[in-house]
Amino acid sequence: MNQPRILIIEDEAPIRRFLTIALGAGGFEVLEAERGRKGIELAAVLAPDAVLLDLGLPDIDGKAVIASIREWSQVPILVLSVRDGEAEKIAALDAGADDYVTKPFATGELLARLRAALRKRPIGTIEKAELTFGTLEINLATRFVRADGREAKLTRKEFDVLALLARHSGRLVGHRQLLTTVWGTAHAEDTHYLRVAIGHIREKLGDDAADPRFIITEPGVGYRLLGE
Amino acid sequence: MTTPDQSRPTPESFLDAARAEEASSRPGRLKIFLGASPGVGKTYAMLEEARLRARSGLDVVVALVETHGRVETAALLAPLEQIPRRVIEYRGQMLEEMDLDALLVRKPRLAIIDEFAHTNASGSRHPKRWQDVLEVLDAGIDVVTTLNIQHIESLNDVVAQITGVRVHETVPDAVLDRADQIELIDLPPEELIQRLKDGKVYLPQQAGRALENFFTKAKLTALREIALRTAAGRVDAEMLDIKKAQADRTIWPTADRLLVCVNEAPVAKALVRAGKRMAERAKIPWIVVSVLTPKHEAMEAETRSATQDALRLAETLGAETVTLRAESDAAREILRFARERNVTRLVIGRSRWHNSFVQRLVGLIREPVSETLLDEATDFEITVVTAHARAQRRRALARGPAPHPATWLPGFWRAALEASLAVLAATLLAWPFWFWLPVASIAVIYLVAVLIVAFRRGLPGALLGSVFGFLAYNFFFTTPYFSFAVEQYEAVVGLAVFVVSSVVTGTLASRLRAQVVTMRATQARTETLYEFARKIASATKSDDVLWAAVAHVARVLQADVLILTPDAQGQLQQVQGWPSIDEALDPRDLGAAQWAFEKAEAAGFGTGTLPNATWQFVPLATADRPFGTMGVHFHDPSRAKDPETKRLLLAVEDQVAIAVERNRLSEEVANARVTAESDKLRAALLNAVSHDLRTPLVTVIGATSSLAESGASLPENIRAALATSAHEEARRLDRTVQNLLDMTRLGHGALKPNRAAIDLREIIGRVRADLGRVLTSHALNIEIAPGLPPLDVDPILIGQALANVLENAAKYAPAGSSISLAARRVGGNAEILVSDSGPGICVADRAKVFDLFYRAAQGDGTPAGTGMGLAIVKGLVEAHGGQVTAEAGPGGDGTTIRLVLPVASLSPEGPAA
Known part of the structure; x- marks a missing residue:
């Protein structure tokens, strides 16, 4: 069984070393690049299964690396970013990144994100209709939702939002993606629709934003349904 | 300069010597060739000396020598370097003068300047050549010059008495005292007269016969004697200087003055x-x-x-x-x-x-x-x-x-007019009563009239009043009536008494009047001075000080006033003025201003430097440096010479200097305080960095090193505990670093909240996730009032603020106790209260806990903290236009931190279906 190959594009040697150890222990094969151009080259030559990209590279801008890779590949890209780079994160997501991890991060968190990203893979595979996340059950075919054993009556939009999050469970879904998918491209900036809808969903699922069990808010960026 | 006390070695005498030594080392030395009269050969002697010095290799330049067409002089002059003269046009005449600036630029070691007492052409920088020479000396150039004794100020009268000719070009004696050496050029009268006959003495044509009369043997002998005595007197003085220097203590008489x-x-x-x-x-x-x-x-x-x-x-x-x-x-x-x-x-x-x-x-x-x-x-x-x-x-x-009568006459006629009117009024008043009243009482009425005139018009009024009163009284009220003749003996006595008493009372009244006028003037002056002092004392900015100064001077001197200070390039600029700050100054005025500023002495109109400027400039300087100059343009030019004016300007200079100095000092004190504050802050920061960054690292390094070195041999639970504590401490370190970053950005005002509408609960969710295990030992009770609108804040920044508040609460509240977070809407804001059951903060410290690096007074064994947390909370909350306060917890126990944050104005409902 060949292990998933992860390409790490990161200029800081200690972080590369730590990632190599941590990912190796997590069952991944690691490829390293310390510069952006080198990373693009390796991504093209070695065709990794996922890319871990540091946004602050010395040679070229991280977003340019994403755009460059996206020209020929849909390989999942995880961005490593600092806390205050909200605009940076959104720009990276817009450029085609799939998710991000804020430095400093816990290994567990990184591995979970990476697995969630890799799960996106199967193209053309038939989607499972029944999804279960802890005590939350969602039937995509019948649009039936049950939380803690009780049925939750969601409106159409609310269900669409929840379904989108569920299909990408464990992964970040950005405001823009949610809005354009559910409400259409005309409402790409109307984040308050989303805020209200999420509020209602949480209420109906019996979820508490202050102590969330199902939906996690990534302030200013998007939402995430807790995986598995 | 006073004549030094030459009788006793006073402290001043040592000071004088030291000063002389210093003066001789820095400014140029002055040598004067002194002559009793023209023609003794001073210029010749001077040039001979110049030639000798030049031959010995000294850098000698002739700044100005008049040959008066004499061949010997011209021959001596020829080999010496000469500075071309400056040509000044004055009323159509071309006048040649010494080129002072060229000399200063050339800067030789020794300058030869003839005729020390010469008066410069109008339009020169100084009216007198000796002033030019002083400037040359100040520039460190030695000067040799010539002088005749009749030009010495104190000898001016004496020489005039001897010769019958008064010269108006004089040199102050104080300037002569500057001379380091005076050489007398002596020539017996016979020889001088012979030289005169040979045509070797130059005489100005206009002097004519007057000067010829000058050259008689008797007069020349007298002048020679004076010259010799003057030179001898100087030798005496020099010897006394030496004596003083040697502190030759014999018997010293008490000082005379x-x-x-x-x-x-x-x-x-x-x-x-x-x-x-x-x-x-x-x-x-x-x-x-x-x-x-x-x-x-x-x-x-x-x-x-x-x-x-x-x-x-x-x-x-x-x-x-x-x-x-x-x-x-x-x-x-x-x-x-x-x-x-x-x-x-x-x-x-x-x-x-x-x-x-x-x-x-x-x-x-x-x-x-x-x-x-x-x-x-x-x-x-x-x-x-x-x-x-x-x-x-x-x-x-x-x-x-004389101008005196011209101004006096109108006063006289006024006095006469008022005297006649008063006497007329007295007569009309007395007329109806003369029949009943004794004549003496009527005299009293006149006396009153005289008193009034005397009070109003002074002594002339009193005298005129008494004369007129006397005449009227005599004419109307003494027998024979309507005649100036006097019949009765007692009437004569009455009249005499009347005249004397009216003169005496009139004089007294006029003096009283004068005193009243003076007192009023003095009072007015004192008041304006007081007002000025008050204004200037209350001025906290230099600009206000200067403004007060110009307003005061303009009012008191009735003049236009300007203040100029140098800008960054050192160019003088008009910074304050009355009535206008933008006066058109011509080059002469600007030159005077520059002079006053650079040389720290008055220049321009009414002074000895550039007197034909229209403005007078006085320097403004604090104890250690000049900072500007004040220009005065008198409406009445005669005021420029009034010593009262000089005194006033000096007083203003001093006051302004003191005020400016005071402001500068208080600024310095304030700066020093700021520096001290920032030093304190730096020390606190250093402490925070060294202590609060290292403490977590101790655990991280310790735990990870044991895992790295002997991980395999350690039991599973120990390994897990070590890893967990390293992890927790590393996260604490991360938060500290984040706080440091936030603090820096707050300090630079670089923190721009990226506002969005967000539910408080969502923020709290993130915060809990971030804090991880910090909150595990405390129960967090969240009570958010239903219907609380979303906040209009930057979720990340307010998340950080809440994290700090909660971490702080968890730090001080005993383990196992609960921390409560309550929120409700208050007007356009949301109020968030975070309460703990810790030891609480005493009232005095409640405001201070939000100060950077402040930690409430604590006993031993208190939890570690940087003292940054709450300061950053305050900064973050205030960046959102919110407030944060500390108060006693519910029921008076523990602490409640109250945060007030804006809520989103409208929450447009999303189209749910």
Whole structure:
């Protein structure tokens, strides 16, 4: 069984070393690049299964690396970013990144994100209709939702939002993606629709934003349904 | 400069020597070739010396020498380097003058400058050449020059008496004292007369016969004697200097002092010159004093300026000048001052009017000062100098019609008019009663009229009033009526009594009036001065100080006033002005301003430097440096010479300097305080970094090193515990670093909240996730009022703020207790209360806990913290327009941190379906 190959594009040697150890222990094969151009080259030559990209590279801008890779590949890209780079994160997501991890991060968190990203893979595979996340059950075919054993009556939009999050469970879904998918491209900036809808969903699922069990808010960026 | 006390080695004597030494090392040395008369060969001797020095390799330049067409002189001059003269056009004439600036630029070691007493053409920088020479000396250039004794100020009178010719080009004696060396060029009179006959002496044509009369043997001998004595006197002085330097202590007599009393009388200048000679001869310091009494205040400026001229002359002659003030008794004031200053000799003048009738009449009431002094100053040696009345009058005539009557006459006619009106009124008033009242009572009515006129118009009014009153009274009320004849003996007595009493009361009334006027003037002056002092004292900015100064000076001097200060390039700029800040200054004015600023002395109109500028500039300087100059443009040019003006400007200079200095010092103190604060902050930051960053690292390094070195041999649970603690501490370190970053950004104002509408619950969710295990030992009770609208905040920043507040609560509240977070809407804001059951914060500390690096007073064993957390909370919350306060917890226990944050204005409902 060949292990998933992860390409790490990161200029800081200690972080590369730590990632190599941590990912190796997590069952991944690691490829390293310390510069952006080198990373693009390796991504093209070695065709990794996922890319871990540091946004602050010395040679070229991280977003340019994403755009460059996206020209020929849909390989999942995880961005490593600092806390205050909200605009940076959104720009990276817009450029085609799939998710991000804020430095400093816990290994567990990184591995979970990476697995969630890799799960996106199967193209053309038939989607499972029944999804279960802890005590939350969602039937995509019948649009039936049950939380803690009780049925939750969601409106159409609310269900669409929840379904989108569920299909990408464990992964970040950005405001823009949610809005354009559910409400259409005309409402790409109307984040308050989303805020209200999420509020209602949480209420109906019996979820508490202050102590969330199902939906996690990534302030200013998007939402995430807790995986598995 | 006073004549140094040459009798005793006083501290000043050492100071003098030190000063002389310093002066000789830095500024140039001055050598003067002194001659008794023209033609003795001074210029020749000077040029010979120049040639000798030049030959010995010294850098010698001839700045100005007049050859007057003499071949020998020209031959001596030829090999020497000469500076071309400057040509000045004055009233169509082309005048040649020494090019001072070219000389200063050339900067030789030695400059040859002829005719020390020469008067420069109008438009030059200085009116006199000796002033040019002083500037050259100040520039460190040695100067050799020539001078005839009749040009020496103190000898001016004496020489004029001998020769009958008065020269107007004089050099102050104080300047001669600057000379390091004086060489007398002596020529026996016979030889000089022979030279004259040979045509070897240059005589200006206009001098004509007058100068020829000059060259008689008797006169030349007298002049030669004076010249020799002057030179010898200097040798004496030099020897005394040496003696002083050697501190040759023999018996030293007590110090004598000479006091010259001057007033507005024309004799004043002669008094000053006499005083100078006496002081010189006796080698004692001398003081020239004038007394201002109310009488002076009432005088015409013209008259008053005579006193000031005398005082200025005294200053140039090297006297100390003092102006005293007295209410009425000038003599007593002089004596008080004289005794105070250890004066032993008095020089006083005697008025030429002394024997006149008027003086005698007034003298009945008021004795002249000189008489009082002679009577009372019995313990002084007194010299009385009498003016040559004829000479004085002649000079007055020569000067043309005196301006005095012109200004006085209108006053006289007014007095006459008022006197006649008053007498007329008295007559009309008395007329109806004459039948019933005794004649003596009617005289009283006239007396009242005279009193009124006297009070209004002074002594002339009193005299005219009494004359008119006397005539009217005689005409109307004494028999025979309507006639000036006097019949009865008692009427004559009555009339006499009337005249005397009206003169006496009139004089008294006029003096009273004068005093009232003076008092008013004094009061007004005091008030404006007080107001100025008050304004300037309250001014906290230099700009306000300067503004107060210009307003005050403009008002008091009735002048336009400007203040110039240098800008960054050192160019003087007009920074304050009255009435306008933008006066058009011509190049001469600008030159004067520059001079006043750079040389720290007055320049321009009414001074010795650039006098043909229209503005006068005085320097503004604090103790250690000049900071600008104040320009004054007098509406009435005569005020420029008024010593009152000089005094006022000096006072303003001082006041402004003090105020500016004070402001500068207080700024420095404030800066020092800021520096101290930031030093404290830096120390706290260093402490935070060293302590609060290292503490977590101890655990991280310790735990990870044991895992790395002996992980395999450790039991599973120990390994897990080590890893967990390392992890927790690393996260704490991360938060500390985040706080440091936030603090830096708050400090730079670089923190721009990226606002969005967000539910408080969502923020709390993130915060809990971030805090991880920090909150595991405490229960967090969240009570958010239903219907709380979303907040309008940056979720990340407010998340950080809440995290800090919660972490703080968890740090102080005992483990196992609960922390509550309650939120509700209050107006347009959300109020969030975070309460813990910790030890609480005492009232005094509640505001301070939000100060950077402040930690509430704690006992031992308190949890570690940077003291940054709450300060950052405050900064973050305030960046959102919110507030944060600390108060007692519910029921008075523990602490509640209250945060007030804005809510989103409208929450547009999403189209749910």
